[in-house]
Amino acid sequence: MTTGDREKSFYETQGRHTGILSWVLSTDHKRIGILYLTAMFSFFFVAVILGVLMRLELIAPGRTIMSATTYNAIFTVHGVIMIFLFIIPGIPSGLGNFLLPLLIGARDVAFPRINLMSWWFYITGAIVILVSLFTGGGPPDTGWTFYVPYSIKTGTNVTLAVFGVFLLGISSTLTGINFVTTIHRLRAPGMKWFRMPLFVWSLYATGWVQILATPVLGLTLLLLMSERLFGFGLFDPAKGGDPLLFEHLFWIYSHPAVYIMILPAMGAVTEIIPVFARRTIFGYKAIAFSSLAIASAGYLVWGHHMFTSGMSDIARMVFSFLTFIVAIPSGIKVFNWVASLYKGSIELVSPLLFTISFIFLFSIGGLTGLVNGALATNIFVHGTYFIVAHFHYTMFGGTAFAFFAALHYWFPKITGRMYREALAKRAWVILFTGFNVLYFPMFILGLEGMPRRYYDYLPRFQTGHFISTIGSWILATGLAIMFYNLIRSIFKGEAAGSNPWGGTTLEWTTSSPPPRENFKEIPVVTGGPYRFGKD
Protein backbone atom coordinates (compact mmCIF):
# COMPACT_ATOMS: atom_id res chain seq x y z
CA MET A 1 0.00 0.00 0.00
CA THR A 2 1.47 3.38 -0.87
CA THR A 3 0.88 6.50 1.13
CA GLY A 4 -0.92 8.02 -1.82
CA ASP A 5 -4.12 5.97 -1.79
CA ARG A 6 -4.05 5.50 1.98
CA GLU A 7 -6.19 7.74 4.11
CA LYS A 8 -4.33 9.85 6.65
CA SER A 9 -4.46 8.21 10.08
CA PHE A 10 -5.67 10.05 13.16
CA TYR A 11 -2.07 10.44 14.24
CA GLU A 12 -1.43 12.55 11.16
CA THR A 13 -4.58 14.63 11.55
CA GLN A 14 -3.86 17.13 14.26
CA GLY A 15 -6.98 19.26 14.43
CA ARG A 16 -6.85 22.78 15.77
CA HIS A 17 -3.80 22.39 17.98
CA THR A 18 -0.28 21.17 17.48
CA GLY A 19 2.27 19.30 19.55
CA ILE A 20 1.23 18.16 23.01
CA LEU A 21 -1.90 20.32 22.84
CA SER A 22 -3.12 18.28 19.88
CA TRP A 23 -3.41 15.49 22.44
CA VAL A 24 -4.53 17.00 25.71
CA LEU A 25 -7.13 19.22 24.02
CA SER A 26 -8.27 16.66 21.46
CA THR A 27 -11.88 15.54 21.35
CA ASP A 28 -11.00 12.53 19.18
CA HIS A 29 -12.03 9.43 21.13
CA LYS A 30 -8.93 7.63 19.85
CA ARG A 31 -6.53 10.24 21.14
CA ILE A 32 -8.40 10.41 24.45
CA GLY A 33 -8.19 6.64 24.72
CA ILE A 34 -4.44 6.82 24.26
CA LEU A 35 -4.19 9.65 26.80
CA TYR A 36 -5.96 7.41 29.30
CA LEU A 37 -3.81 4.40 28.48
CA THR A 38 -0.60 6.36 28.86
CA ALA A 39 -1.61 7.91 32.16
CA MET A 40 -3.03 4.67 33.56
CA PHE A 41 0.01 2.59 32.78
CA SER A 42 2.31 5.24 34.23
CA PHE A 43 0.40 5.03 37.51
CA PHE A 44 0.34 1.25 37.25
CA PHE A 45 4.12 1.28 36.99
CA VAL A 46 4.43 3.32 40.19
CA ALA A 47 2.00 1.07 42.06
CA VAL A 48 3.80 -2.07 40.92
CA ILE A 49 7.02 -0.68 42.36
CA LEU A 50 5.23 0.00 45.64
CA GLY A 51 3.88 -3.56 45.59
CA VAL A 52 7.35 -5.01 45.04
CA LEU A 53 8.71 -2.86 47.87
CA MET A 54 6.01 -4.19 50.22
CA ARG A 55 6.94 -7.71 49.24
CA LEU A 56 10.58 -6.93 49.93
CA GLU A 57 9.69 -5.72 53.41
CA LEU A 58 7.86 -8.99 53.97
CA ILE A 59 10.67 -11.27 52.85
CA ALA A 60 11.69 -11.79 56.48
CA PRO A 61 10.02 -11.15 59.85
CA GLY A 62 10.79 -7.93 61.66
CA ARG A 63 11.76 -4.66 60.08
CA THR A 64 13.51 -5.24 56.76
CA ILE A 65 13.53 -2.08 54.65
CA MET A 66 10.82 0.19 56.04
CA SER A 67 9.02 1.19 59.22
CA ALA A 68 5.47 0.16 60.09
CA THR A 69 4.11 3.63 59.34
CA THR A 70 5.77 3.69 55.93
CA TYR A 71 4.32 0.27 55.20
CA ASN A 72 0.84 1.53 56.10
CA ALA A 73 1.23 4.47 53.78
CA ILE A 74 2.56 2.30 50.98
CA PHE A 75 -0.23 -0.27 51.02
CA THR A 76 -2.74 2.57 51.05
CA VAL A 77 -1.18 4.36 48.11
CA HIS A 78 -0.67 1.08 46.25
CA GLY A 79 -4.35 0.23 46.76
CA VAL A 80 -5.65 3.68 45.88
CA ILE A 81 -3.61 3.85 42.69
CA MET A 82 -4.39 0.32 41.58
CA ILE A 83 -8.11 0.69 42.24
CA PHE A 84 -8.99 4.26 41.40
CA LEU A 85 -6.30 5.23 38.92
CA PHE A 86 -5.67 1.96 37.13
CA ILE A 87 -8.28 -0.73 37.21
CA ILE A 88 -11.53 1.25 37.42
CA PRO A 89 -10.85 3.59 34.50
CA GLY A 90 -8.91 0.64 33.02
CA ILE A 91 -10.48 -1.10 30.09
CA PRO A 92 -13.51 1.17 29.51
CA SER A 93 -11.79 4.55 29.58
CA GLY A 94 -8.67 3.34 27.81
CA LEU A 95 -9.52 0.67 25.28
CA GLY A 96 -13.27 1.29 25.42
CA ASN A 97 -12.79 4.88 24.42
CA PHE A 98 -10.60 3.93 21.52
CA LEU A 99 -12.72 1.04 20.35
CA LEU A 100 -16.36 1.65 21.16
CA PRO A 101 -17.10 3.94 18.18
CA LEU A 102 -15.07 1.67 15.91
CA LEU A 103 -16.96 -1.41 17.07
CA ILE A 104 -20.38 0.09 16.42
CA GLY A 105 -19.46 1.92 13.22
CA ALA A 106 -19.59 5.47 14.56
CA ARG A 107 -17.35 8.46 13.96
CA ASP A 108 -16.92 9.32 17.64
CA VAL A 109 -18.68 9.00 20.99
CA ALA A 110 -21.91 10.91 21.60
CA PHE A 111 -20.29 13.68 23.66
CA PRO A 112 -16.68 14.18 22.54
CA ARG A 113 -16.14 17.24 24.73
CA ILE A 114 -17.49 15.54 27.84
CA ASN A 115 -15.13 12.73 26.97
CA LEU A 116 -12.18 15.11 27.08
CA MET A 117 -13.55 16.66 30.26
CA SER A 118 -13.68 13.25 31.90
CA TRP A 119 -9.98 12.79 31.13
CA TRP A 120 -9.22 16.15 32.70
CA PHE A 121 -11.16 15.22 35.81
CA TYR A 122 -9.15 12.03 35.91
CA ILE A 123 -5.82 13.82 35.63
CA THR A 124 -6.81 16.52 38.10
CA GLY A 125 -7.93 13.85 40.58
CA ALA A 126 -4.63 12.06 40.12
CA ILE A 127 -2.67 15.26 40.71
CA VAL A 128 -4.69 16.05 43.83
CA ILE A 129 -3.93 12.59 45.20
CA LEU A 130 -0.27 13.08 44.36
CA VAL A 131 -0.22 16.41 46.17
CA SER A 132 -1.91 14.81 49.18
CA LEU A 133 1.06 12.51 49.58
CA PHE A 134 3.52 15.32 50.18
CA THR A 135 1.46 17.92 52.02
CA GLY A 136 -0.43 18.16 55.30
CA GLY A 137 0.12 15.15 57.50
CA GLY A 138 1.66 13.10 54.68
CA PRO A 139 0.31 10.12 52.74
CA PRO A 140 -2.91 8.59 54.07
CA ASP A 141 -2.49 5.35 56.02
CA THR A 142 -6.07 4.10 56.18
CA GLY A 143 -6.03 1.52 53.41
CA TRP A 144 -7.88 2.25 50.18
CA THR A 145 -11.20 1.67 51.99
CA PHE A 146 -10.93 4.80 54.22
CA TYR A 147 -12.88 3.11 57.02
CA VAL A 148 -14.13 5.26 59.89
CA PRO A 149 -13.43 5.88 62.74
CA TYR A 150 -9.70 5.70 61.95
CA SER A 151 -9.99 7.77 58.76
CA ILE A 152 -11.58 10.55 60.79
CA LYS A 153 -9.01 10.43 63.56
CA THR A 154 -5.75 9.97 61.67
CA GLY A 155 -3.58 13.03 61.23
CA THR A 156 -2.52 12.02 57.73
CA ASN A 157 -3.78 13.88 54.69
CA VAL A 158 -6.96 11.87 54.18
CA THR A 159 -9.17 14.84 53.33
CA LEU A 160 -7.24 15.87 50.26
CA ALA A 161 -6.70 12.32 49.02
CA VAL A 162 -10.41 11.63 49.36
CA PHE A 163 -11.16 14.78 47.42
CA GLY A 164 -8.92 13.48 44.63
CA VAL A 165 -10.84 10.22 44.56
CA PHE A 166 -14.06 12.26 44.45
CA LEU A 167 -12.84 13.89 41.23
CA LEU A 168 -11.97 10.49 39.78
CA GLY A 169 -15.54 9.47 40.52
CA ILE A 170 -16.87 12.34 38.44
CA SER A 171 -14.62 11.26 35.60
CA SER A 172 -15.92 7.72 35.75
CA THR A 173 -19.57 8.82 35.83
CA LEU A 174 -19.07 11.02 32.78
CA THR A 175 -17.55 8.14 30.86
CA GLY A 176 -20.53 5.97 31.77
CA ILE A 177 -23.06 8.54 30.59
CA ASN A 178 -21.12 8.99 27.38
CA PHE A 179 -20.94 5.29 26.58
CA VAL A 180 -24.58 4.52 27.35
CA THR A 181 -25.71 7.40 25.14
CA THR A 182 -23.31 6.44 22.37
CA ILE A 183 -24.55 2.87 22.32
CA HIS A 184 -28.17 3.98 22.25
CA ARG A 185 -27.76 6.62 19.58
CA LEU A 186 -24.79 6.04 17.35
CA ARG A 187 -24.89 2.43 16.17
CA ALA A 188 -24.32 2.05 12.44
CA PRO A 189 -27.40 1.38 10.30
CA GLY A 190 -28.40 -2.27 10.61
CA MET A 191 -26.59 -2.84 13.88
CA LYS A 192 -29.44 -4.09 16.00
CA TRP A 193 -28.91 -4.72 19.70
CA PHE A 194 -28.20 -8.40 19.10
CA ARG A 195 -25.74 -7.67 16.34
CA MET A 196 -23.50 -5.65 18.63
CA PRO A 197 -20.12 -7.17 19.49
CA LEU A 198 -20.25 -8.54 23.02
CA PHE A 199 -17.56 -6.12 24.18
CA VAL A 200 -20.09 -3.39 23.47
CA TRP A 201 -22.70 -5.18 25.56
CA SER A 202 -20.27 -5.32 28.44
CA LEU A 203 -19.43 -1.63 28.08
CA TYR A 204 -23.14 -0.91 28.10
CA ALA A 205 -23.70 -2.81 31.34
CA THR A 206 -20.58 -1.17 32.80
CA GLY A 207 -21.82 2.27 31.78
CA TRP A 208 -24.97 1.78 33.80
CA VAL A 209 -23.02 0.68 36.83
CA GLN A 210 -20.83 3.75 36.50
CA ILE A 211 -23.88 5.99 36.30
CA LEU A 212 -25.86 4.43 39.12
CA ALA A 213 -23.17 3.49 41.61
CA THR A 214 -20.47 6.14 41.37
CA PRO A 215 -22.61 8.98 42.78
CA VAL A 216 -22.86 6.95 45.98
CA LEU A 217 -19.07 7.01 46.22
CA GLY A 218 -19.11 10.78 45.71
CA LEU A 219 -21.67 11.16 48.47
CA THR A 220 -19.77 8.90 50.84
CA LEU A 221 -16.51 10.73 50.31
CA LEU A 222 -18.16 14.13 50.78
CA LEU A 223 -19.64 12.93 54.06
CA LEU A 224 -16.23 11.67 55.16
CA MET A 225 -14.64 15.00 54.28
CA SER A 226 -17.27 16.93 56.19
CA GLU A 227 -16.84 14.63 59.16
CA ARG A 228 -13.15 15.45 59.19
CA LEU A 229 -13.64 19.16 58.65
CA PHE A 230 -16.75 19.88 60.74
CA GLY A 231 -17.25 16.82 62.96
CA PHE A 232 -20.98 16.39 62.27
CA GLY A 233 -20.96 13.00 63.97
CA LEU A 234 -22.70 11.06 61.20
CA PHE A 235 -20.44 8.10 61.78
CA ASP A 236 -19.65 8.72 65.46
CA PRO A 237 -21.77 6.75 67.94
CA ALA A 238 -20.99 9.27 70.68
CA LYS A 239 -22.93 11.83 68.67
CA GLY A 240 -25.71 9.47 67.61
CA GLY A 241 -24.00 8.42 64.38
CA ASP A 242 -23.36 4.93 63.04
CA PRO A 243 -19.89 3.74 61.96
CA LEU A 244 -21.47 0.91 60.03
CA LEU A 245 -23.28 3.48 57.89
CA PHE A 246 -19.92 4.37 56.38
CA GLU A 247 -19.18 0.76 55.53
CA HIS A 248 -22.61 0.40 53.95
CA LEU A 249 -22.18 3.53 51.86
CA PHE A 250 -18.63 2.67 50.88
CA TRP A 251 -19.47 -0.83 49.69
CA ILE A 252 -22.72 0.19 48.03
CA TYR A 253 -20.35 1.75 45.54
CA SER A 254 -17.31 -0.41 45.85
CA HIS A 255 -18.91 -3.75 45.27
CA PRO A 256 -20.60 -2.68 42.02
CA ALA A 257 -17.23 -1.12 41.24
CA VAL A 258 -15.68 -4.56 41.02
CA TYR A 259 -18.07 -5.12 38.13
CA ILE A 260 -16.88 -1.88 36.56
CA MET A 261 -13.51 -3.60 36.65
CA ILE A 262 -14.44 -7.08 35.53
CA LEU A 263 -17.32 -6.67 33.04
CA PRO A 264 -15.27 -4.90 30.36
CA ALA A 265 -12.54 -7.48 30.90
CA MET A 266 -15.04 -10.24 30.24
CA GLY A 267 -16.25 -8.35 27.18
CA ALA A 268 -12.76 -8.00 25.79
CA VAL A 269 -11.92 -11.68 26.04
CA THR A 270 -15.26 -12.46 24.42
CA GLU A 271 -14.00 -10.61 21.32
CA ILE A 272 -10.72 -12.47 21.34
CA ILE A 273 -11.95 -16.04 21.72
CA PRO A 274 -13.98 -16.34 18.50
CA VAL A 275 -11.19 -14.84 16.41
CA PHE A 276 -8.55 -17.32 17.52
CA ALA A 277 -10.87 -20.29 17.69
CA ARG A 278 -12.16 -19.39 14.22
CA ARG A 279 -15.75 -19.99 15.11
CA THR A 280 -18.65 -17.92 16.28
CA ILE A 281 -19.18 -17.33 19.97
CA PHE A 282 -21.22 -19.96 21.75
CA GLY A 283 -24.32 -18.54 23.48
CA TYR A 284 -24.30 -14.93 22.28
CA LYS A 285 -27.49 -13.97 24.08
CA ALA A 286 -26.55 -15.79 27.26
CA ILE A 287 -23.33 -13.81 27.39
CA ALA A 288 -25.06 -10.51 26.62
CA PHE A 289 -27.73 -11.02 29.25
CA SER A 290 -25.32 -12.35 31.83
CA SER A 291 -23.50 -8.99 31.58
CA LEU A 292 -26.73 -7.24 32.46
CA ALA A 293 -27.47 -9.81 35.16
CA ILE A 294 -24.06 -9.34 36.73
CA ALA A 295 -24.45 -5.58 36.60
CA SER A 296 -27.84 -5.64 38.32
CA ALA A 297 -27.17 -8.40 40.84
CA GLY A 298 -23.94 -6.60 41.66
CA TYR A 299 -25.96 -3.98 43.55
CA LEU A 300 -27.39 -6.49 45.95
CA VAL A 301 -24.36 -8.05 47.59
CA TRP A 302 -22.24 -5.31 49.14
CA GLY A 303 -22.93 -6.55 52.65
CA HIS A 304 -20.57 -9.50 52.16
CA HIS A 305 -17.73 -7.14 53.05
CA MET A 306 -19.31 -6.52 56.45
CA PHE A 307 -20.08 -9.98 57.78
CA THR A 308 -17.84 -9.50 60.80
CA SER A 309 -18.63 -5.82 61.37
CA GLY A 310 -21.71 -6.27 63.53
CA MET A 311 -24.51 -6.25 60.98
CA SER A 312 -27.80 -7.87 61.89
CA ASP A 313 -28.04 -11.63 61.39
CA ILE A 314 -30.89 -11.24 58.90
CA ALA A 315 -28.76 -8.92 56.78
CA ARG A 316 -25.87 -11.36 56.93
CA MET A 317 -28.01 -14.20 55.66
CA VAL A 318 -29.63 -12.10 52.94
CA PHE A 319 -26.31 -10.80 51.66
CA SER A 320 -24.68 -14.19 51.77
CA PHE A 321 -27.50 -15.73 49.77
CA LEU A 322 -27.44 -12.96 47.18
CA THR A 323 -23.66 -13.27 46.86
CA PHE A 324 -24.06 -16.86 45.78
CA ILE A 325 -26.57 -15.75 43.15
CA VAL A 326 -23.97 -13.54 41.43
CA ALA A 327 -21.81 -16.56 40.84
CA ILE A 328 -24.39 -17.89 38.38
CA PRO A 329 -24.03 -15.37 35.55
CA SER A 330 -20.24 -15.40 35.97
CA GLY A 331 -20.35 -19.17 35.64
CA ILE A 332 -22.50 -18.85 32.52
CA LYS A 333 -19.80 -16.77 30.93
CA VAL A 334 -16.99 -19.12 31.81
CA PHE A 335 -18.87 -22.11 30.39
CA ASN A 336 -19.72 -20.22 27.20
CA TRP A 337 -16.10 -19.24 26.66
CA VAL A 338 -14.95 -22.77 27.08
CA ALA A 339 -17.73 -24.03 24.80
CA SER A 340 -16.67 -21.48 22.18
CA LEU A 341 -13.17 -22.90 22.18
CA TYR A 342 -14.45 -26.44 21.91
CA LYS A 343 -13.74 -27.88 18.45
CA GLY A 344 -12.42 -24.55 17.22
CA SER A 345 -9.29 -24.41 15.12
CA ILE A 346 -7.33 -22.78 17.87
CA GLU A 347 -4.41 -20.53 17.11
CA LEU A 348 -2.42 -20.19 20.31
CA VAL A 349 -1.02 -16.68 19.91
CA SER A 350 -0.30 -14.26 22.73
CA PRO A 351 -3.76 -12.59 22.98
CA LEU A 352 -5.34 -16.02 23.36
CA LEU A 353 -2.71 -17.16 25.87
CA PHE A 354 -3.51 -14.17 28.04
CA THR A 355 -7.20 -14.87 27.56
CA ILE A 356 -6.98 -18.49 28.61
CA SER A 357 -4.91 -17.61 31.64
CA PHE A 358 -7.51 -14.97 32.42
CA ILE A 359 -10.21 -17.66 32.49
CA PHE A 360 -8.06 -19.85 34.72
CA LEU A 361 -7.01 -17.16 37.19
CA PHE A 362 -10.40 -15.51 37.28
CA SER A 363 -12.02 -18.85 38.06
CA ILE A 364 -9.72 -19.29 41.03
CA GLY A 365 -10.49 -15.74 42.13
CA GLY A 366 -14.23 -16.22 41.64
CA LEU A 367 -14.46 -19.56 43.37
CA THR A 368 -12.48 -18.38 46.39
CA GLY A 369 -14.99 -15.52 46.43
CA LEU A 370 -17.57 -18.12 47.42
CA VAL A 371 -15.40 -19.05 50.39
CA ASN A 372 -15.55 -15.41 51.43
CA GLY A 373 -19.27 -15.24 50.71
CA ALA A 374 -20.29 -18.10 52.98
CA LEU A 375 -20.93 -16.83 56.50
CA ALA A 376 -19.11 -19.55 58.37
CA THR A 377 -15.91 -19.54 56.32
CA ASN A 378 -15.93 -15.76 56.06
CA ILE A 379 -15.34 -15.41 59.79
CA PHE A 380 -12.29 -17.59 59.35
CA VAL A 381 -10.70 -15.78 56.40
CA HIS A 382 -11.89 -12.21 56.93
CA GLY A 383 -9.01 -9.76 57.16
CA THR A 384 -6.38 -12.37 56.31
CA TYR A 385 -4.05 -12.92 53.37
CA PHE A 386 -6.72 -15.17 51.90
CA ILE A 387 -8.53 -11.96 50.96
CA VAL A 388 -5.37 -10.41 49.53
CA ALA A 389 -4.89 -13.51 47.37
CA HIS A 390 -8.56 -13.55 46.36
CA PHE A 391 -8.70 -10.00 45.11
CA HIS A 392 -5.35 -10.13 43.36
CA TYR A 393 -6.57 -13.23 41.54
CA THR A 394 -9.75 -11.46 40.43
CA MET A 395 -8.41 -7.98 39.77
CA PHE A 396 -4.91 -8.74 38.58
CA GLY A 397 -5.26 -12.31 37.30
CA GLY A 398 -8.73 -11.45 36.06
CA THR A 399 -9.04 -7.88 34.89
CA ALA A 400 -5.39 -7.00 34.32
CA PHE A 401 -4.66 -10.22 32.39
CA ALA A 402 -7.69 -9.58 30.19
CA PHE A 403 -6.46 -6.03 29.78
CA PHE A 404 -3.09 -7.35 28.61
CA ALA A 405 -4.84 -9.77 26.27
CA ALA A 406 -6.85 -6.92 24.79
CA LEU A 407 -3.79 -4.71 24.59
CA HIS A 408 -2.02 -7.32 22.46
CA TYR A 409 -5.11 -8.06 20.41
CA TRP A 410 -5.87 -4.44 19.49
CA PHE A 411 -2.25 -3.26 19.47
CA PRO A 412 -2.01 -3.49 15.65
CA LYS A 413 -5.25 -1.53 15.29
CA ILE A 414 -4.17 1.19 17.68
CA THR A 415 -0.58 1.60 16.50
CA GLY A 416 -0.66 0.17 13.00
CA ARG A 417 2.27 -2.05 13.94
CA MET A 418 2.95 -5.55 15.19
CA TYR A 419 4.84 -6.53 18.34
CA ARG A 420 7.26 -9.44 18.45
CA GLU A 421 5.11 -12.50 18.97
CA ALA A 422 7.89 -14.75 20.30
CA LEU A 423 8.81 -12.18 22.90
CA ALA A 424 5.17 -11.68 23.86
CA LYS A 425 4.83 -15.40 24.49
CA ARG A 426 7.95 -15.44 26.60
CA ALA A 427 6.69 -12.48 28.63
CA TRP A 428 3.42 -14.30 29.15
CA VAL A 429 5.07 -17.46 30.48
CA ILE A 430 7.12 -15.46 32.98
CA LEU A 431 4.17 -13.30 33.97
CA PHE A 432 1.89 -16.26 34.52
CA THR A 433 4.48 -18.17 36.53
CA GLY A 434 5.39 -15.13 38.59
CA PHE A 435 1.77 -14.38 39.28
CA ASN A 436 1.05 -17.77 40.79
CA VAL A 437 4.28 -17.92 42.75
CA LEU A 438 3.49 -14.48 44.15
CA TYR A 439 -0.14 -14.93 45.07
CA PHE A 440 -0.87 -18.61 45.56
CA PRO A 441 1.12 -18.85 48.82
CA MET A 442 -1.06 -16.02 50.12
CA PHE A 443 -4.10 -18.31 50.12
CA ILE A 444 -2.25 -20.72 52.37
CA LEU A 445 -0.85 -17.95 54.57
CA GLY A 446 -4.36 -16.62 54.97
CA LEU A 447 -5.80 -19.97 55.95
CA GLU A 448 -3.00 -20.30 58.49
CA GLY A 449 -4.07 -17.01 60.03
CA MET A 450 -1.71 -14.38 58.62
CA PRO A 451 -3.57 -11.04 58.90
CA ARG A 452 -3.47 -8.54 56.02
CA ARG A 453 -2.05 -5.01 56.28
CA TYR A 454 0.79 -6.04 58.64
CA TYR A 455 4.43 -5.18 58.02
CA ASP A 456 5.61 -7.93 60.35
CA TYR A 457 4.68 -11.54 61.11
CA LEU A 458 5.40 -14.55 63.25
CA PRO A 459 8.36 -16.67 62.14
CA ARG A 460 6.10 -19.60 61.24
CA PHE A 461 4.76 -17.64 58.25
CA GLN A 462 8.19 -17.07 56.79
CA THR A 463 8.30 -19.78 54.10
CA GLY A 464 5.11 -18.56 52.43
CA HIS A 465 6.18 -14.95 52.52
CA PHE A 466 9.60 -15.80 51.16
CA ILE A 467 8.19 -17.70 48.18
CA SER A 468 5.73 -14.91 47.55
CA THR A 469 8.47 -12.29 47.44
CA ILE A 470 10.47 -14.35 44.95
CA GLY A 471 7.27 -14.47 42.88
CA SER A 472 7.05 -10.69 42.90
CA TRP A 473 10.45 -10.51 41.21
CA ILE A 474 9.49 -13.04 38.55
CA LEU A 475 6.26 -11.18 37.92
CA ALA A 476 8.00 -7.82 37.66
CA THR A 477 10.41 -9.31 35.11
CA GLY A 478 7.50 -10.55 33.03
CA LEU A 479 5.84 -7.13 33.14
CA ALA A 480 9.08 -5.45 32.14
CA ILE A 481 9.52 -7.71 29.12
CA MET A 482 5.90 -7.28 28.06
CA PHE A 483 6.02 -3.50 28.23
CA TYR A 484 9.43 -3.40 26.58
CA ASN A 485 8.03 -5.42 23.70
CA LEU A 486 4.94 -3.25 23.30
CA ILE A 487 6.65 0.10 23.67
CA ARG A 488 9.49 -0.86 21.36
CA SER A 489 7.01 -2.03 18.75
CA ILE A 490 5.14 1.27 18.73
CA PHE A 491 8.22 2.66 17.03
CA LYS A 492 9.94 -0.29 15.43
CA GLY A 493 7.25 -2.90 14.86
CA GLU A 494 6.44 -4.13 11.39
CA ALA A 495 3.42 -2.60 9.66
CA ALA A 496 0.38 -4.66 10.62
CA GLY A 497 -2.16 -4.05 7.89
CA SER A 498 -5.81 -3.40 8.60
CA ASN A 499 -6.82 -6.90 9.67
CA PRO A 500 -3.88 -9.01 10.87
CA TRP A 501 -5.98 -11.53 12.88
CA GLY A 502 -8.80 -12.01 10.39
CA GLY A 503 -11.34 -10.48 12.76
CA THR A 504 -14.92 -9.94 11.60
CA THR A 505 -16.00 -6.99 13.74
CA LEU A 506 -16.16 -3.51 12.25
CA GLU A 507 -12.94 -2.09 13.66
CA TRP A 508 -11.01 -4.45 11.34
CA THR A 509 -12.68 -3.07 8.23
CA THR A 510 -10.95 0.27 8.53
CA SER A 511 -7.24 0.99 8.18
CA SER A 512 -4.72 0.60 11.02
CA PRO A 513 -4.37 3.10 12.59
CA PRO A 514 -7.84 4.37 11.70
CA PRO A 515 -8.41 7.74 10.05
CA ARG A 516 -9.65 10.69 12.11
CA GLU A 517 -13.32 9.89 11.45
CA ASN A 518 -12.84 6.13 11.67
CA PHE A 519 -14.59 5.08 8.45
CA LYS A 520 -14.57 6.51 4.93
CA GLU A 521 -18.21 5.65 4.80
CA ILE A 522 -20.33 4.51 7.72
CA PRO A 523 -20.70 0.75 7.24
CA VAL A 524 -24.09 -0.91 6.89
CA VAL A 525 -24.42 -3.97 9.09
CA THR A 526 -26.21 -7.02 7.74
CA GLY A 527 -25.43 -9.78 10.23
CA GLY A 528 -24.01 -10.80 13.58
CA PRO A 529 -20.54 -9.78 14.70
CA TYR A 530 -18.72 -13.12 14.51
CA ARG A 531 -18.89 -14.74 11.09
CA PHE A 532 -16.29 -17.36 10.33
CA GLY A 533 -16.23 -19.77 7.41
CA LYS A 534 -17.41 -22.91 9.19
CA ASP A 535 -20.49 -21.52 10.86
Add this chain to the structure above:
Amino acid sequence: MNDNNKSITGYRIYFIVWICLLILTATTVAISNLKLGKYGALISLFIASIKASLILLFFMHLKYEGFLIKAMLLLTIMTIAIIVGLTFSDVWYRH
Protein backbone atom coordinates in the same frame (compact mmCIF):
# COMPACT_ATOMS: atom_id res chain seq x y z
CA MET B 1 -36.95 17.16 25.16
CA ASN B 2 -40.16 17.28 23.27
CA ASP B 3 -40.46 20.54 21.43
CA ASN B 4 -44.23 20.34 20.92
CA ASN B 5 -44.90 20.48 24.62
CA LYS B 6 -42.42 23.13 25.52
CA SER B 7 -44.73 25.68 27.10
CA ILE B 8 -47.18 23.38 28.85
CA THR B 9 -46.05 24.23 32.37
CA GLY B 10 -46.83 27.69 33.61
CA TYR B 11 -45.75 29.42 36.79
CA ARG B 12 -49.01 28.43 38.44
CA ILE B 13 -48.13 24.75 38.42
CA TYR B 14 -44.63 25.46 39.67
CA PHE B 15 -46.06 27.48 42.49
CA ILE B 16 -48.51 24.76 43.52
CA VAL B 17 -45.77 22.15 43.46
CA TRP B 18 -43.57 24.38 45.56
CA ILE B 19 -46.31 24.81 48.18
CA CYS B 20 -46.74 21.03 48.26
CA LEU B 21 -43.02 20.60 48.83
CA LEU B 22 -43.12 23.05 51.72
CA ILE B 23 -46.06 21.27 53.31
CA LEU B 24 -44.31 17.93 52.98
CA THR B 25 -41.16 19.35 54.53
CA ALA B 26 -43.17 20.66 57.44
CA THR B 27 -44.75 17.22 57.81
CA THR B 28 -41.34 15.55 57.95
CA VAL B 29 -40.21 17.91 60.68
CA ALA B 30 -43.45 17.43 62.62
CA ILE B 31 -43.21 13.65 62.40
CA SER B 32 -39.61 13.65 63.58
CA ASN B 33 -40.91 15.17 66.82
CA LEU B 34 -43.27 12.27 67.41
CA LYS B 35 -40.33 9.95 68.23
CA LEU B 36 -41.58 7.00 66.24
CA GLY B 37 -38.20 5.27 66.39
CA LYS B 38 -37.34 3.21 63.38
CA TYR B 39 -40.78 3.73 61.85
CA GLY B 40 -39.99 7.42 61.75
CA ALA B 41 -37.20 6.72 59.26
CA LEU B 42 -39.59 4.79 57.03
CA ILE B 43 -42.13 7.58 57.01
CA SER B 44 -39.49 10.23 56.30
CA LEU B 45 -38.17 8.18 53.42
CA PHE B 46 -41.68 7.80 52.05
CA ILE B 47 -42.30 11.55 52.19
CA ALA B 48 -38.88 12.24 50.68
CA SER B 49 -39.72 9.99 47.74
CA ILE B 50 -42.93 11.90 47.11
CA LYS B 51 -41.00 15.15 47.16
CA ALA B 52 -38.36 13.83 44.81
CA SER B 53 -41.03 12.58 42.42
CA LEU B 54 -42.72 15.97 42.35
CA ILE B 55 -39.45 17.69 41.57
CA LEU B 56 -38.59 15.20 38.86
CA LEU B 57 -42.00 15.28 37.25
CA PHE B 58 -42.61 19.01 37.22
CA PHE B 59 -39.42 20.98 37.80
CA MET B 60 -37.32 18.62 35.73
CA HIS B 61 -40.05 18.08 33.13
CA LEU B 62 -40.04 14.33 33.35
CA LYS B 63 -43.81 14.33 32.89
CA TYR B 64 -43.29 15.55 29.34
CA GLU B 65 -40.48 13.20 28.30
CA GLY B 66 -40.55 10.12 26.09
CA PHE B 67 -40.73 6.53 27.25
CA LEU B 68 -37.00 5.75 27.16
CA ILE B 69 -36.06 8.62 29.45
CA LYS B 70 -38.82 7.68 31.87
CA ALA B 71 -37.75 4.06 31.88
CA MET B 72 -34.15 5.02 32.56
CA LEU B 73 -35.17 7.20 35.45
CA LEU B 74 -37.37 4.50 36.85
CA LEU B 75 -34.34 2.23 36.81
CA THR B 76 -32.41 4.75 38.88
CA ILE B 77 -35.21 5.09 41.40
CA MET B 78 -35.64 1.34 41.69
CA THR B 79 -31.92 1.00 42.33
CA ILE B 80 -32.06 3.49 45.16
CA ALA B 81 -35.17 1.85 46.60
CA ILE B 82 -33.50 -1.55 46.58
CA ILE B 83 -30.30 -0.23 48.10
CA VAL B 84 -32.17 1.52 50.89
CA GLY B 85 -34.31 -1.57 51.39
CA LEU B 86 -31.31 -3.86 51.72
CA THR B 87 -29.67 -1.44 54.13
CA PHE B 88 -32.77 -1.75 56.25
CA SER B 89 -32.30 -5.51 56.43
CA ASP B 90 -29.40 -4.54 58.67
CA VAL B 91 -30.64 -1.44 60.49
CA TRP B 92 -34.09 -2.82 61.20
CA TYR B 93 -32.94 -6.04 62.84
CA ARG B 94 -29.75 -4.91 64.51
CA HIS B 95 -29.45 -5.45 68.26
